[in-house]
Amino acid sequence: MTLRFFGGVEGEVGGNQILLQDGETRVLLDFGYNFSKWREYFSFPTSMPRSLDEYFEVGLLPSELRDEETGRISGGLEGCFITHAHTDHWRGISALASQEEGGPTVYLGETAHRILMMRGERLRGCDSISHLWFETFRTGRKIRLGELEVVPFHVDHSIPGAYALLIHTTRGLIVYTGDLRLHGSYSRKMRRQFWETLEEPVEALICEGTNVGEVHTVLTEGDVRRLGERYVRASSGLVLVNLSPLDVDRLRTFHRIAEATDRRLVATSYFMEYLRALEGERLRLPSPEKGEVLEYREGEQEELRRDPSSYILLTAFYRWREIQEVRPPPGSVFILSTSEPFEEEAEIEFRRLMNWLNIYGIQATQIHTSGHAFPEDLRRLVRLIEPKRLIPVHTAHPSSFGKLVSDILAEKQIEFIEPKRGQTYEI
Ligand SMILES: [Zn+2]
Incomplete structure (x- = not known):
């Protein structure tokens, strides 16, 4: 053999x-x-x-x-x-x-x-x-x-x-x-x-x-939830979270954080596609069908602008377009819930995102554990x-x-x- x-x-x-x-x-x-x-x-x-x-x-x-x-x-x-x-x-x-x-x-x-x-x-x-x-x-x-x-x-x-x-x-x-x-x-x-x-x-x-x-973090998924909840609770504005739509543990974690902090999840259409594809897989994911997660539609962000403290916006791949559209108020935060960019190209994209966050004064933190x-x-x-x-x-x-x-x-x-x-x- x-x-x-x-x-x-x-x-x-x-x-x-x-x-x-x-x-x-x-x-x-x-x-x-x-x-x-x-x-x-x-x-x-x-x-x-x-x-x-x-x-x-x-x-x-x-x-x-x-x-x-x-x-x-x-x-x-x-x-x-x-x-x-x-x-x-x-x-x-x-x-x-x-x-x-x-x-x-x-x-x-x-x-x-x-x-x-x-x-x-x-x-x-x-x-x-x-x-x-x-x-x-x-x-x-x-x-x-x-x-x-x-x-x-x-x-x-x-x-x-x-x-x-x-x-x-x-x-x-x-x-x-x-x-x-x-x-x-x-x-x-x-x-x-x-x-x-x-x-x-x-x-x-x-x-x-x-x-x-x-260098690896020693946080567990439970720690991500506890830290995330504390951080979201302290925010008076919009909470933006960057994560992978395939990381279902993390999605559940933020779904629970949203419930505990009286916020609703909103996700980009890229996210929704994955959520719909995985629906029925007994993964206990927030369901678009049941309205547990709302779809972010371009040009329809008035509600997020009017009442940002009622939402958690999920994005992937260092997207900044939604941030620019919503213009989150002071007190809004950004949570990087993926690993840090470790390639040159991703680093440039991440820098771009940080530049947009800085325009609105949104503070960023990383809360993540390794797969x-x-x-x-x-x-x-x-x-x-x-x-x-x-x-x-x-x-x-x-x-x-x-x-x-x-x-x-x-x-x-x-x-x-x-x-x-x-x-x-x-x-
Ligand atoms: Zn893998």
Whole structure:
């Protein structure tokens, strides 16, 4: 049995592309693009790639897996498993061959499938995913493919429908965490965590390490709620919140804050689209149908202007247009409830937003917790799972991950493998 890594390694946070082969059976574990790398060559919407060739050319897709005839990725793949719907874990699937061309079935959670279908409608040309065949799963389902049995298990992350994969191979059990955290509001409610169900030794643990070697907050989702509520209560004007519409924990948090502080949620149409797509998924989200969240319509902001202290306005991607339209009065506040911009382009956008906030004297603060496990939780996880091999992915500091757990590695005789791009690892 072998593992081969094409992305999400050598310091890349995101863009995981892992090939697992057992005998004749080959599957992909996630197939995303690393977006920092994407932006080095392309930009939205002016310089979009025109063909898959360009993706292969710049190294965002592995040429080793490309089929000469179709120009797509098939390579005898039986399945492609997507752990969750963050783009850095799935956007590369547009390059997969269709089933008619000998390409794999794409397996993913039901909620993730809904999100992909919604996003997929907007993807054009070489980014389109309409030629693919999808099969969905929920926790408990076992998927047999040749020599393999893949068991997806729900984990807590900053998006609904995230899974770890437990893969039974002829050489034993391989565990891939996907992205996960142990400090979210959902983490504590989960009846069982995947590491409590492992009945055989883990041959290899492929583990995310996003927060390793970075400055990370120690706030939990509960802390975000308490701090957020206190801050909103103290504001006498409009409260603006920047967050991701896919971070459903955070949406619930601000819904509860709105209830506790007698304010109503208003969201941009971009947000509403996600809320409508996820309605009925039993996620306990504020419902547009029931009027628990109102849609912000351009040019219809009189009510927000007249009575700003009765509202919380949700926005995404450092948007400033609504701020300019509403002209929030003194006493209004802005809450950044996402991570700080960590790329040049995002930094420029964020600066622009700050400039608009400063025009109106709106004060900004960050209240946020990470979607990824704290380093101390990763130590706990490695100790609990006690794998024979530990392979870090999705981290800017893979060596530091080894140092972080070096005492556990020595004590439990765990081999640490820092994966290199394209290299094959025999298990
Ligand atoms: Zn993620």
